[in-house]
Amino acid sequence: MSELPRLILAREHIQQGLTPKELVKRCRAGGLVRVRHGVYVDGEAWRALQPWEQYRIRVSAAAETFTARTVFARHSAASVWGVPTIGQRHPVHALTLQSRGGRSRAGVRRHYADPDGLKVFRREGLLVTGRVRTVLDLAAFTPFAQAIVPLDHVLKPDAAHGLPALSKEILLAGVDGNYAAAAARRIRTAVEFADPRSGSPGESYSRGLMCVAGFQPPELQHEIRDGSGLVGYADYYWKNARLVGEFDGVEKYLKPEYLQGRTASQAVVDEKEREDRIRAAGLRVVRWVWADLMEPARLEQKLAAFGVPRRRARSAAWP
Structure with a gap:
């Protein structure tokens, strides 16, 4: 993934030398793109990005607007790890550790996760689920054909990001105790089918x-x-x-x-x-x-x- 454009935050408009009216004016002219309420990027740079890079920007934009500590998951964590997924219009996915669930709004979907045994990593300045949990979640909660893409990817070394391959044994060891029976069956079926010889998403x-x-x-x-x-x-x-x-x-x-x-x-x-x-x-x-x-x-x-x-x-x- 190429270097992503810098986020422009409305709350820092004084440092940016921009008034709120100037932000609106530049958006209407195409010089800026509003990614999320209060978060903008350079318009030309945004239009040059691939869809998956634009999604990665939306994850960072969401992180800038949250005041509470947030752990990103599923497609959002995958985008931070550089793990490919299928689709272009996913919401931002984040975890809530409250058993009563969390509110999903403003393009962010929250999922309950039991804090016991949950491993959280800091990567690129964000808190995310680990690679194992990320691809298992995708295998559990996305269609089978889509789930194969991230699984194939992590079964081989990721030279671009300096990450080692994960084995099927490591992946399957993360299933028990973390998923309902039906989700666990979907995961095991997808992991069994996955193959590191695949050459691309x-x-x-x-x-x-x-x-x-x-x-x-x-x-x-x-x-x-x-x-x-x-x-x-x-x-x-x-x-x-x-x-x-x-x-x-x-x-x-x-x-x-x-x-x-x-x-x-x-x-x-x-x-x-x-x-x-x-x-x-x-x-x-x-x-x-x-x-x-x-x-x-x-x-x-x-x-x-x-x-x-x-x-x-x-x-x-x-x-």
Whole structure:
């Protein structure tokens, strides 16, 4: 995540050299954006941010308006830890330690948490639930396909944030005593399905949607070779259908770690040559993009049209 723009607080308008009327005027002109009551950011900087970066700004803005000590959780804690999630319009999530619950208002949703055994971390100047609790909460309270994204992410080292991988054993050890039986079942199912071989949030979400739609699980990062040597590693591979599945996220053509010194146009050319070699090896290729994931029926229709096999019912097994 790039460096986020500085927050401009209305309560510090004198230090900022801005009167309340000037703040309103600049907002109307687009020079400032009101993130939350009393909290603003530079308009140009805000519009240059990705949706998940804007959400991270909203979490910080909420923290600036609270007077009581606040622990952020779920999507909000994930944004602080750098753990990817699905969706762009989440409220800010915070904990309340009062058993009667807390008030959810002004874009902030509060959730009760038993203070006994609750581990709280200070990160980037905010109090947040730990990575384990954060991804378990997401697995318990978000749809299955969405829950796979943060789980896949924490199962491998996070070099960008200097964080080690978490094991499935560590994750499952945090379930007992912290969740109701139904939530615990959802968590264990998602953790069992999670896989550190997933290459990106889009790949993780795709795999979760495939499972929900009833498709047979593909092999991940399948090695493909031809007469000239290694072609590459397929995001997904269905052996019986001789089909390669590829998720085309924007990262492949923009982020330095993917480009490896190439220009975006060269990356497109290289990807086309790679696909030609895959097809020449006798394999078919089906591709999809984020737009297909935002309307899961489109992904399901595309995979079905290419003959991706469905899971066989257990009752159909024959010795």
